[in-house]
Amino acid sequence: MSTSTQKKRKSKKSLFKRTTAWLHLWLGLGSGIIVVIVSFTGCMYVFENEIKDFIEDWRFVTPQEKAYLLPSQLISIADKEMKGKHATSITFGEKDEAAIVGYFIPKKEKKEENKGKKEEAQKERKPANVKNLTSNNKPKDKEPKRKKRRSGVTVNVYMNPYTGEVLNVKTISRDDVDFFRFMLNGHRALWLPYDIGRPIVGVAILIFVVILLTGMVLWWPAKWIKSIRDKSFKIKWSASFKRVNYDMHNVLGFYSMIFLLFISLTGLVWSFGWFSKSLYWVTSGGKPLVENRESPKSDTTHVKTFQISTVDKVLLNLKKENPQAAAILVIIPEKPADVIGAFVYKQSNTFYNMDRYSFDQQSLKEVSIKSPFSGKYTEASLPDKIRRMNYDIHVGAVLGLTGKILAFFASLISATLPITGFLIWWGKQKFSKKGATTPKVASKAVNVPKKLEEEMSF
Secondary structure, rough: HHHHHHHHHHHHOOOOHHHHHHHHHHHHHHHHHHHHHHHHHEEEEEEEHHHHHHHHHHHHHOOOOOOOOOOOHHHHHHHHHHOOOOEEEEEOOOOEEEEEEEEEEEEOOHHHHHHHHHHHHHHHHHHOOOOOOOOOOOOOOOOOOOOOOHHHHHHHHEEEEOOOEEEEEEEEEOOOOHHHHHHHHHHHHHOOOOOHHHHHHHHHHHHHHHHHHHHHHHHOOOOOOOOHHHHHHOOOOOOHHHHHHHHHHHHHHHHHHHHHHHHHHHHHHHHHHOOOOOOOHHHHHOOOOOOOOOOOOOOOOOOOOOOOHHHHHHHHHEEEHHOOOOOEEEEOOOOOOOOOOEEEEOOOOOOEEEEEEEOOOOOOOOOOOOOOEEEEEEEEOOOHHHHHHHHHHHOHHHHHHHHHHHHHHHHHHHHHHHHHHHHHHHHHHHHHHHHHHHOOOEEEEEEEOOHHHHEEEE
16 A cells, blocks of 8 residues: 555544544553553452362361351460460351451561660750650641551461361461462552552553543444444454454454453552542542541440450351351451451452441440441442442452453453554554655556455554
8 A cells, every 4th residue: 555545544534533543552552561461460360269269178168067166266276276376357158168267467677666766865865945846836737647557467277167177377468479469469569569569550550541442432433334343343363463463452452341441440449549539429429438547446434354255246146147148257356445347248259248347345336437338238328339349340250250251351351452552553663664665666556456455454
């Protein structure tokens, strides 16, 4: 095809189409490698629970026709296994699943250990006439700083809920070389420190949303005639490599677009606070997101020594109210002001259909907190339900196994889109250079076969 013909075709495109194509190309080239990593690691992570259930046999037990041991009994056995450490949670699942007694071991950092010594040394060196910087004269911040997540190690003791036998002790931390942890670290932060990697991933996903929308504009057929429809909806496997590569980018991109849009938007909820609040504002019809980040408190006016048998009462009550629950997790308080937390999961391997409770550790009265995740799922408002669904939409679990399969293939296609897009761009660059260096030779006009012209026209 001659250069003049190409220029004529380009001139027929509107400014909007040309701008859209320019954005799609250069945003794709700029964020491509990040999209490949995030998409590939994401599709590898989708079936984590199913794969672990298959290879980790200590997660399951032989069902028996008798009641489980009480939580206090299992916790007592696990505490001995953990050499006197105190349990922080206990989980009961289905009849064929092991009970899990959880422990959180905080990580002691050198900075924290030396903090007290440094403060004492500064106080000794400070002149008497210098005002105390921690006094009431200190200007207050407009917004309280978020509490940093405690770093440490989680240890799960898997136990037979009928006999109390310890089946396995598994340690979990961000530093583990476990395959799924490695994939998750790449998905969230590109294997960089989280403070650096997560914003980079967030910006790349925001760009990817723009790429998806511009790609839809470019895919939209100019005319809905059969030949154009076939190019838009079908891959011509018998054609040349360039044509097959173009069809894979164009056609597979269209089929996966709606799934990738949901996956990307739910991912942005964790990346940017402004996006999270905006999405809630839209879904709630203009109501602001109100979430109390403060932990609920127990009444400490009549403090008694916490008895682990209180956990037995909580679990038995929840089990009575929710006989069909897939799992019940109870959080054990560590301090007098802490509440007893409880999570009732209605379905296996999903998080949205969950009831969350907080109980005073002395009176067992329910303590309410303002959060989209607090209370019963069935009683939550529509925007709160959507917020609860965010993770399960992200991994496809909201549609069960079918949704996970769709999320897996959509993410896999997403990982190929920057590669096929780059090959399209690179092929055009080579073609244009080759055409520019070819000397002009007077010759007769040659009729290009229609089939060949179609393959060259993309």
